[in-house]
Amino acid sequence: TPINRLVQQVDGLTLDSVAEKFPNCYPEINPFDLYRAHLTNILAIITGVDSKIIYPSLSWTQGLDKGDLVLAAPALRIKGKKPDELVLEWAEKFPGNDPLFEKPTVHGYFMSFFVKGAPLVQAVIPMIRHYRGDYGCNKFHGLKDPKDPSKGKKRIIVEFSSPNIAKPFHAGHLRSTIIGGFLANLYQGAGWDVIRINYLGDWGKQYGLLALAFEKYGDEEALNKDPINHLFQLYVRINSEMSAEKEQIEKRKADGDDVTELEANSLDEQARRYFKKMTDRDPAAIAQWKRFRDLSIKRYQDTYARLNIHFDEYSGESQVSEEAMNAVGKEMEAKGICKEDKGAMIVNFQELVPGKEGKRLEKPIIRKKDGTALYLTRDISELLSRHEKYQFDQMIYVVASAQDLHLKQLFKIIELLGHKDIADKCLHINFGLVLGMSTRKGTVKFLDDILRDVADKMHETMRKNEDKYAQVENPEATADTLGISSVMVQDMTGKRINNYTFNMDAMTSFEGDTGPYLQYAHARVSSIKRRAGLSDEDLASADLSLLTEQHAINIVRLLAQWPDTVQNTMRTLEPTTVLTYLFKMTHALSSSYDHLQVVGSERELMKARMALYEAAHIVLGNGMRLLGLTPVDRY
Numbered sequence: 001t002p003i004n005r006l007v008q009q010v011d012g013l014t015l016d017s018v019a020e021k022f023p024n025c026y027p028e029i030n031p032f033d034l035y036r037a038h039l040t041n042i043l044a045i046i047t048g049v050d051s052k053i054i055y056p057s058l059s060w061t062q063g064l065d066k067g068d069l070v071l072a073a074p075a076l077r078i079k080g081k082k083p084d085e086l087v088l089e090w091a092e093k094f095p096g097n098d099p100l101f102e103k104p105t106v107h108g109y110f111m112s113f114f115v116k117g118a119p120l121v122q123a124v125i126p127m128i129r130h131y132r133g134d135y136g137c138n139k140f141h142g143l144k145d146p147k148d149p150s151k152g153k154k155r156i157i158v159e160f161s162s163p164n165i166a167k168p169f170h171a172g173h174l175r176s177t178i179i180g181g182f183l184a185n186l187y188q189g190a191g192w193d194v195i196r197i198n199y200l201g202d203w204g205k206q207y208g209l210l211a212l213a214f215e216k217y218g219d220e221e222a223l224n225k226d227p228i229n230h231l232f233q234l235y236v237r238i239n240s241e242m243s244a245e246k247e248q249i250e251k252r253k254a255d256g257d258d259v260t261e262l263e264a265n266s267l268d269e270q271a272r273r274y275f276k277k278m279t280d281r282d283p284a285a286i287a288q289w290k291r292f293r294d295l296s297i298k299r300y301q302d303t304y305a306r307l308n309i310h311f312d313e314y315s316g317e318s319q320v321s322e323e324a325m326n327a328v329g330k331e332m333e334a335k336g337i338c339k340e341d342k343g344a345m346i347v348n349f350q351e352l353v354p355g356k357e358g359k360r361l362e363k364p365i366i367r368k369k370d371g372t373a374l375y376l377t378r379d380i381s382e383l384l385s386r387h388e389k390y391q392f393d394q395m396i397y398v399v400a401s402a403q404d405l406h407l408k409q410l411f412k413i414i415e416l417l418g419h420k421d422i423a424d425k426c427l428h429i430n431f432g433l434v435l436g437m438s439t440r441k442g443t444v445k446f447l448d449d450i451l452r453d454v455a456d457k458m459h460e461t462m463r464k465n466e467d468k469y470a471q472v473e474n475p476e477a478t479a480d481t482l483g484i485s486s487v488m489v490q491d492m493t494g495k496r497i498n499n500y501t502f503n504m505d506a507m508t509s510f511e512g513d514t515g516p517y518l519q520y521a522h523a524r525v526s527s528i529k530r531r532a533g534l535s536d537e538d539l540a541s542a543d544l545s546l547l548t549e550q551h552a553i554n555i556v557r558l559l560a561q562w563p564d565t566v567q568n569t570m571r572t573l574e575p576t577t578v579l580t581y582l583f584k585m586t587h588a589l590s591s592s593y594d595h596l597q598v599v600g601s602e603r604e605l606m607k608a609r610m611a612l613y614e615a616a617h618i619v620l621g622n623g624m625r626l627l628g629l630t631p632v633d634r635y
């Protein structure tokens with residue numbers, strides 16, 4: 001394998017010895033694992049410190065000018081000597097003829113290590129070409145036992161998107177969809193068995209109300225044509241009717257009238273009764289509701305497909321069985337987790353969990369006075385039944401930080417029920433708000449509205465360059481892809497928890513760190529590839545020792561960081577970890593073009609440079625796809 005080119009440079013080094021000695025060390029797929037291992041071996045001799053301490057202390061640098069790896073002397077915990085003197089001593093002892101590293105540089109108590117360009121280039125480019133779409137993926141991560149693949153994969157459920165049928169698909173759902181899709185890709189790439197669940201808001205009194213609205217104003221044709229919009233319109237109409245009615249009742253009450261009959265026949269009461277029929281599994285009510293649900297799902301699926309997202313299961317609040325909720329309710333009562341309070345069942349966390357935590361968890365209701373279950377009740381049951389059904393090793397809920405308390409309550413109840421093991425497998429991935437989300441055509445109600453608007457804007461921009469535009473095979477589809485990239489990259493730019501402002505002009509610009517810029521970077525390399533017209537054999541036989549320019553070496557140093565970046569992302573679970581890397585890499589690419597011409601160079605040089613650019617193209621494509629983007633080859 002390509003990494004052997006590096007291994008062979010070092011006397012006495014073998015892949016087996018490295019993999020055995022260091023934890024999570026996979027040099028065959030991650031060049032930096034080999035560099036770290038080799039460097040650790042050298043430093044263990046020089047410092048006398050145990051390898052186990054050195055290996056994890058080698059960290060990434062802020063930028064290429066600071067080296068490829070850096071060691072902070074205090075991390076080695078040597079007593080009695082000043083760390084800045086120690087590093088000077090060690091740097092002095094560092095072999096001057098190491099095949100893989102230059103002599104380290106020292107600043108303060110830091111020691112910076114720069115890898116040698118030539119061996120790196122000759123190992124990493126073939127490695128990327130060898131693994132292609134898999135370069136950066138570490139399939140061992142998802143194995144139950146990394147040493148024994150026959151024991152199978154770990155399983156993770158990623159629950160995300162989870163919109164409410166007949167209600168607007170708001171910014172929270174958009175973010176959940178983008179972040180959840182990304183996390184699912186991330187775990188899949190890391191070899192996990194990933195199950196994507198969409199937990200629809202498809203139950204509750206509001207569906208009773210919706211059914212009433214359909215009885216009154218429903219239009220079969222409109223429903224079939226555009227179920228999401230039609231149901232939403234009905235929902236808006238009936239809701240405004242209901243509030244008008246409520247207002248009237250209040251007024252009559254204030255006037256001292258008897259409103260008993262009015263209330264008994266109110267829309268609110270009718271909706272409650274309708275929903276009661278649904279919970280009693282009345283066949284007609286269930287059939288109607290199921291139609292709304294199925295039609296909505298079909299439409300959602302089309303939109304999700306545009307975002308490269310699919311779900312393995314459309315679950316939802318409706319799917320939680322009353323029996324299961326009753327059973328868990330009884331269990332909670334028996335275990336003293338919930339108790340009656342003014343006819344309702346509540347969880348008084350203050351009495352159950354000591355200190356501030358108990359207070360913060362408040363007093364959620366899990367059964368209303370009329371016996372109906374709530375959002376939280378359904379989540380409790382759903383979590384337990386998912387565990388029974390899927391036996392997951394981990395479950396991620398991608399839900400807005402507005403629901404932090406809800407998920408804390410949920411996980412704590414599971415723990416109090418005696419399932420700490422299950423609660424520990426659950427993780428809430430939260431995120432902040434999107435501010436000012438409206439498009440040119442007004443306030444957004446549905447994901448489709450946003451995507452259509454942004455695509456229109458991209459289409460306009462594309463049209464401005466007539467020559468290029470004429471060559472794009474399917475301009476509408478490309479504009480759509482560029483638009484989606486704009487929205488997604490804007491969303492993934494900051495840390496998840498930060499709020500951001502939806503800014504149509506900024507996100508669709510080709511300048512700055514935007515989605516269109518990434519697509520531009522990708523398309524530019526695609527265009528160089530097309531114009532160079534070299535075959536795969538040409539690239540495979542390229543003489544990579546011709547890549548001596550600092551620009552070329554720097555690109556390869558960045559490409560070598562990709563597997564580490566993905567590993568780090570498994571820890572941060574932040575899309576921005578990937579994006580930051582991709583922008584750093586594309587900036588290095590952009591500034592190299594003037595120095596590393598392909599078309600017009602002498603043939604051998606052309607081959608070598610094209611091999612370099614192709615490697616960059618692969619990594620950029622891998623990164624974009626990991627984020628859920630569709631890389632384009634021209635626009």
Ligand code: ARG
Binds near residue numbers: 159199
């Ligand atoms: N449908 C909910 C909402 O729109 C989000 C569901 C989150 N997932 C969960 N298991 N509670 O607010």
